[in-house]
Amino acid sequence: MKIIDTFAVLNESLFSVQFEQEVTHEFARLFNIWNDPEYLFDFFNENLTDLQGGFWGDINISEAIQRTRNEASELEAKILAIAKTGQTNHYENLSTLFTPLNNDPCRIESYEKSKTRIRKGSWLRVYAIRVDLNTYVVCGGAIKLTKTMNARNHLKLELEKLEFTKNYLLSESPDAHDFVELF
Amino acid sequence: MILSNCFKTDAIMNIEDIKKRLISQSKKDDQWIKDAEYRQANKAWLDLSASIAIHILSTLRRKGMTQKELAIALELSPQYVNKIVQGKENLTLETITKIEKVLNISLVEVPSFTVSQDYGVNAWLSDTPSYKKLQSLKSEMNLSQKADCIYDYNVLKIA
Numbered sequence: 187m188k189i190i191d192t193f194a195v196l197n198e199s200l201f202s203v204q205f206e207q208e209v210t211h212e213f214a215r216l217f218n219i220w221n222d223p224e225y226l227f228d229f230f231n232e233n234l235t236d237l238q239g240g241f242w243g244d245i246n247i248s249e250a251i252q253r254t255r256n257e258a259s260e261l262e263a264k265i266l267a268i269a270k271t272g273q274t275n276h277y278e279n280l281s282t283l284f285t286p287l288n289n290d291p292c293r294i295e296s297y298e299k300s301k302t303r304i305r306k307g308s309w310l311r312v313y314a315i316r317v318d319l320n321t322y323v324v325c326g327g328a329i330k331l332t333k334t335m336n337a338r339n340h341l342k343l344e345l346e347k348l349e350f351t352k353n354y355l356l357s358e359s360p361d362a363h364d365f366v367e368l369f
Numbered sequence: 370m371i372l373s374n375c376f377k378t379d380a381i382m383n384i385e386d387i388k389k390r391l392i393s394q395s396k397k398d399d400q401w402i403k404d405a406e407y408r409q410a411n412k413a414w415l416d417l418s419a420s421i422a423i424h425i426l427s428t429l430r431r432k433g434m435t436q437k438e439l440a441i442a443l444e445l446s447p448q449y450v451n452k453i454v455q456g457k458e459n460l461t462l463e464t465i466t467k468i469e470k471v472l473n474i475s476l477v478e479v480p481s482f483t484v485s486q487d488y489g490v491n492a493w494l495s496d497t498p499s500y501k502k503l504q505s506l507k508s509e510m511n512l513s514q515k516a517d518c519i520y521d522y523n524v525l526k527i528a
Contacts, residue, residue, distance in 0.1 A: 194395040201391050202398070214401050221408060221415075223422040223456045231430075248423050255419060259412060262405045269402060318384050323391065355387050 187346065189354050195324070196269050199280055202324040203351055212347075216312060216327040220258035226251040229329065236331035236338070242309065254329060257310045264304065279320045287313070287348070297355065299348045313344055315352050325351035419456035421465070421476050426454055428472045442471045 188206040195202050195213050202213035210218070219225045230237050230247045238244050245253070268279060287299040298316040303309075309330050314322040326347040328340065335341040382390070408415065429439060440450040445464075452458045453468075462477075469476050 192395040
């Protein structure tokens with residue numbers, strides 16, 4: 187795993203990292219795949235057991251794709267609105283969108299691992315490291331079909347990306363570091 | 370398999386340094402706003418295009434057919450077919466009917482409807498206050514008077 191670049195998505199507030207194997211940064215990548223019926227069709231076929239396993243009810247693939255696209259559109263509209271009004275309205279900023287990943291509202295740590303979801307009951311997540319008030323670095327996202335993140339490989343990967351990005355930000359010379367894969 | 374993390378831990382940066390570095394070293398990305406605005410502005414037809422894509426993808430899966438085979442059958446490029454199944458193509462009726470024929474499925478249906486005698490007028494004037502007034506007058510006229518009245522109104526509107 188290696189971060190090859192960072193991008194400013196919203197001026198001085200929302201940043202996004204690009205991983206080595208990807209053609210674009212995470213924020214752009216997420217909205218591309220969440221709007222892509224072909225990607226979503228494959229994803230929901232691969233995770234059909236989770237999709238129809240009861241946590242979200244029994245949803246067919248076509249409904250799941252439409253739901254994902256609608257949620258992505260809603261989330262994108264909110265971030266667009268913040269991009270346009272956040273500079274002048276201090277109440278409409280990223281801090282209203284992101285919450286701590288650990289679901290503990292009483293504890294905000296430094297370099298908090300954070301998530302955004304548009305509302306209760308939505309399954310899309312954007313994951314980011316909170317650097318400071320209204321300053322976040324996006325490092326991934328997911329369609330969360332299970333209650334926890336530890337049970338599925340695609341969600342465990344997101345946890346690794348969060349940890350990796352946090353260390354990348356804290357490192358004095360981030361370019362010099364990456365995970366070592368031995369085999 | 371990831372075995373170790375080689376980050377330095379002896380040189381921890383503070384928040385202000387991190388923010389400065391992010392601001393000074395990050396590349397500005399304006400493209401996402403353009404993409405997002407495009408998606409928001411074109412949501413209605415993009416949603417339709419996505420629904421068609423899902424139908425095509427599930428039919429291909431059911432028939433055990435590849436996108437390349439579909440492209441050959443449609444006499445279209447594989448790149449174009451890939452654009453269709455990604456829901457990015459604003460399809461023409463000609464292309465839709467070609468796909469329907471090749472896959473033997475129905476992608477678009479026009480709901481049945483009845484054309485009323487004054488449908489044309491209703492379609493473009495029905496929301497105007499003048500037309501609503503006209504409607505109330507019409508109810509007290511015979512058919513020939515109605516036609517004259519509508520004709521007069523149209524002339525007035527064009528003038």
